[in-house]
Amino acid sequence: MMRLMAQTLTAMTNQTAACTVLIQNQNRNNNTLQQPPTGNADGAQIAWFDLLEKFVRLKPPQFEGSTDPLVVVKWKEYIDKILVAMRCTPVQRQQLVVFQLSGEARNWWKNEVVVAQLDENTFTYIQFCERLDARYFPATVRNKKIEEFDDVGQIRSELVDDYLDCEVNNIG
Template identity: 30%
Template sequence: MHPPNFDGRSDPKAVEDWIQDIEEIFRALECTDQQKLWFIAFKLTGEAKRWWNSEKAIREAEGTRMIKVPQFKIITLCTYPIPNEEKKAQKFEEGLNHKIYERVIVQQIHNFSELVHQAMLVEQNLKKGAELQE
């Protein structure tokens, strides 16, 4: 169980393979979310490590929560050049949680930034709804 490091410069297929390798390790070891983040950060090098350090610094300065593993996966897959906005948005949709996906897909959003924004709003609303039910 020794996945390669991730430098952030691989092609999209290599990124997907790396994420699948990491997820297999997480399942086998039954890692907590915090352990997953530590392991991912440990396996990042070069451009990816710089991005991670920048992301951490921004979130700490803003007082926002640290990125979670599903967000890391989506962001990582979406940072690679995809020919146009519609294809990039489609790739993002494919990586969404099912509950978020079914609420966002009906909106037929083809702009990547707008789609990310809507997905985040849906996620926040789902969390608020779950908290109210508790």
């Protein structure tokens, strides 16, 4: 059970890192894709609602907050998939993801914006994810999960060594 959990955590961490790199590369190549027209408030508002409607149609899950770090990792993975498919700008990604926060997570984000004096019109998705991870998957928890994974790997390695020793002794 622990091994499966450790493998799942590692896979999710790797997928999140890969998505982050993909998003960063896409942003460098397509930074102006789907930008709302400038100088036209009505046009920008229509573009935003069109984008929001497309996003909601893809049925992204809401995030209410969780004490289980795997919940936030899985939520981000699913949201990342949708955002990559939509080819949004980094700021649009952040705004769409914030739209999916509810309950405790929504309260946390509102407080974060006020306390840190964040400008949600320039704040990017990657910056948002860094703050989200700090809140719901802090480094101490991440390091503990890595240690658990290493412990499972060590136990597995010892079991394999014991098995091989037995087989060698049986042959000899």
